Amino acid sequence: MPRKERPANTPDVKTFDAEGYKILVGESARDNDRLTFSVAAPQDLWLHVAGMPGSHVIIRNPDGGEVPRTVVKRAAELAVFHSKARAAKGKVEVHVCRACDVRKPRGAKPGSVNLRRWEGVKVYPPDVV
Structure with missing residues (x-):
């Protein structure tokens, strides 16, 4: 039976919902690049754990408009959960910026980026997603 293949430039992402906002999480470095630079719109929010490897997260x-703090916090927890900081005992810093930055x-x-301007949010790693 032939394997169903997905198009080469379609990112493999996990999708979550928080208060009506769609949150997308990349699954690999290449998917992170595609998610950040092909899927995300300039006004979308981009999140990533500070200083560690992990998934790019898009709200x-x-x-x-302004995204509610509770949605940003949920997306930050997803960024921590899908990173090397998952097992951290204390709060973890997550960078938050607009995708255009x-x-x-x-x-x-693949997956390496520079941020023009960003804010930091500190969250505890979630036990489950």
Whole structure:
């Protein structure tokens, strides 16, 4: 039986919902790149654990308005859960910025990015997602 293949540039993402906002989580470095630079709109929020490998997380924000803190906190917990910081005992810092403030350095490995401006949010790692 032939294997069903997905298109080469379709990212493999997990989708979550928080208060009506769609949250997307990348599953690999290549998927993170596609999620951040092909799927995310400029007004969407982008999250990632500070200083450690982990998934890129996008909060879809089609209206471009302010995203509730509870939604940002939930997305930050997902970023921690899908990173090397999952087993941390204390709070973990997560960078939050608009997707348009995320840049890919020339020649960088998949998943590597630079942020023009960002804010930090500290959350405890969730036990389960």
